[in-house]
Amino acid sequence: MKSKSILKRMIPAVFLACSCSIFGQFTVKRLYDPSIVAQEKRMVYAKWGDWRPYPKYFLGVQTNFAYATVWGMWAPSRNRDYKNGSDIRPLKANGLETQRYALVESQRQEAEKIKKEADTIHKRSVQDFAHWTSATVSADPLWLLYYNRMLKPLREFPDNPQNAQDWGFERDETYQTLLSTGGIDILKERLDLLKDKYKISRTTEMPRGKRFLMYHETLIGWRKLSAEIRSYDLKGGLALDYFKLLEKLKNTSSLFSDKTFQTDKEIAEDVMMHYKHQF
Template sequence: MEIVLKKGTFLVFLCVAILASAQISVKRLNDPAIVAQHKRMTFESWGDWRPYPKYFLGIQTNFAYATVWGMWAPKINRDYKDGDDIRPLKSTGEQNLRFAQLKFQEEEVKKIKAASDTIYKRSVQDLAHWTSATVDADPLWLLYYKRMLKPITEFPDNPQNFMEWRLKDQQTFETLNSTGTLKRLQEELDLIKEKYTWSRTMDMPRGKRFIMFHETLIRWRIFVQELRRYNNRTTLLLDYRSILNSHLPTALPTQWTPTSDKGIVQNVMQQYKHKY
């Protein structure tokens, strides 16, 4: 029984102690001086210096005020009370300036991020334009240059007969080969095919690549025109030789291969100048 009474007494004492401490803590939280300090540290007002002074016959009688803000207070307290308004959350306060600066920095970060994203996207686009791996997907290549440059790939690298050279017959092929014309045409063909290969395989800006495509196309057209011109000219010369062999009493030598109309006339005049 005594043990039960002792436990009950202890519990009652514990409850009283908890309630007392709660009341004390509430009183401290609602201390007017602390509330005034909170107001000074936020945005409300600079002032309300609690505890307030009390005078009796001109003599300070409030000991709390004298030790906090008055004559017995530390110098740092008096300087704080008589100093400038240093509320951190006022319109021009340090904390608000930090908030404004932070907001400004956030905006700058957004701009930098947007700029970096733009640079990244531009770099990816530039890489797609630079690399030779994406040439086959380029619209300009698909719509025009692929079709226009296709004959270059279809033309043999080292033509060996008149059919591969796209000539009229074997005699024309032998004539051009004997005069060294095919050798020069082969050198030009190698240059065209080499430039075409470079434009397709090297990494370069898109504009420069299509300039190379265009230059290759122009050079190929000149090559085809020159080849056609030599083909027609040689055919004409062979026809002249056939006519001369059939109508003149003394035929021209088989090994004689004129290079131009002027050469034909000069050779004929040289052979027959003493006969008439």
């Protein structure tokens, strides 16, 4: 009884093993069919031709039914056109699939190039944004090295100067003359414009290049205004000295205004008396 039980258990196992062996042999045979292999070669790059199955003739009559139905007289017209047509292997040197691969590769390289350019533009944009905002203008190297020092006099100049000292005049007479003639109002208007331009350049969001152009324009305007103030001061001092000298000459000539009918001797004596304590 025990041997029968063991035999019953072994029969399904043996049947399963035989089935697997037969199925495996069948699969291997189909996988390595020569016609399929030839077709695979035609579909890639290896070889154009080897038209399996081959024809067989007996007394000039085609006897290979497989050939006749695949490539021969009973085959579809598209099969005969394919066999007799040009080499259309997709993976040959100039095949369609090879061209697609080349196109894909060129597109990949172009995409990499665009990505690098985009990354560069993004990094540059981030760097430029740091200079756009007014929060970081004081940290700019060009501002620290040059414009901060050059625009310091304008920054420290009074917003509303009220006297000659505030304007930088050496003589109060020059300030009073400009005040009476309206020259101070013109200078004040130009000063306000420079102050406003300087404030805009420091507080407004703008590109770095435009900001430094405004710095430069403000600096040029400030230099012109300073030169004009010094010119007024110099010309005013010369004018005052001239007026004082002219007034002195008038006072001197008045000594002789009532001596029109004096003799030469009397005129000489009067002059000597006037200047006796100066020489």
